[in-house]
Amino acid sequence: MWQPDGWGWQARIGLLTPHADICPESEFRAMAPEGVSIHATRVLLGVYSPGGIMDPTIAAGPVRAFADPPEVDDAAELLAAAPLDAIVYGFTSSSYVRGAADDAVLMRRLETRTRGVPVVVPCAAAAEALTVLGVKALALINPPWFSAELSGQGASYFEGLGFEVAYHGPAGLPSNQQAIEPAEVYEWVRRHTPVNADAVFIGGNGFRAVATIHALERDLSRPVLTANQVAFWHALRVSKKRITVTGYGRIFDSQR
Incomplete structure (x- = not known):
């Protein structure tokens, strides 16, 4: 009787994404089966011009700064006010610059602001x-x-x-x-x-x-x-929901 309305009755996944990036939300929604909803908020990344245009090679300074407080921390706290099962930090390159040990610090720092909602960092995932x-x-x-x-x-x-x-x-x-x-x-x-x-x-x-x-x-x-696939996989994993995702890689077989 009723048309699909996008309601996240199986799981709700949050996403912190650079302010002009259109890819993470698109790919998360493509992978999400019925009943899994995606809820994104945007964080300023200082490499974009209007319309999502950026330099041909991104500079290391803004990449490193994206993971610095307070902007991403404040965004995580606001996003976690929604009834979410996990939040993904949707940015790979700061992990490359800052390293795996800093990823662990970042995850713990953001989780102090998310009121118990687990945070996923793509490279760690x-x-x-x-x-x-x-x-x-x-x-x-x-x-x-x-x-x-x-x-x-x-x-x-x-x-x-x-x-x-x-x-x-x-x-x-x-x-x-x-x-x-x-x-x-x-x-x-x-x-x-x-x-x-x-x-x-x-x-x-x-x-x-x-x-x-x-x-x-x-x-x-x-x-x-x-990067988006493993982040989505791990978000479902930490949400402790047994949800089947098909067509997007062998890694989802480990979810079943």
């Missing part, structure tokens, strides 16, 4: 997903707006957690979030994943990539992870 999947070596594909230095910091992040990084680098695609097409991402990842990588991690919450997961896992015969 990626490390847990890689462990769940038994991955030893990974290929790390980053957005085209990441510098070679930032990509190297991403490699150091995962190496510091005991993983081998068989390949890393920014994708050679247009450095414009709105110009990214799944077919181009698929081809770049397929051609740049070495045979000695057990899995692929596509970094960057603003990098449009979840549409490629199924095809890449089929054609590479190994797990494919993305």
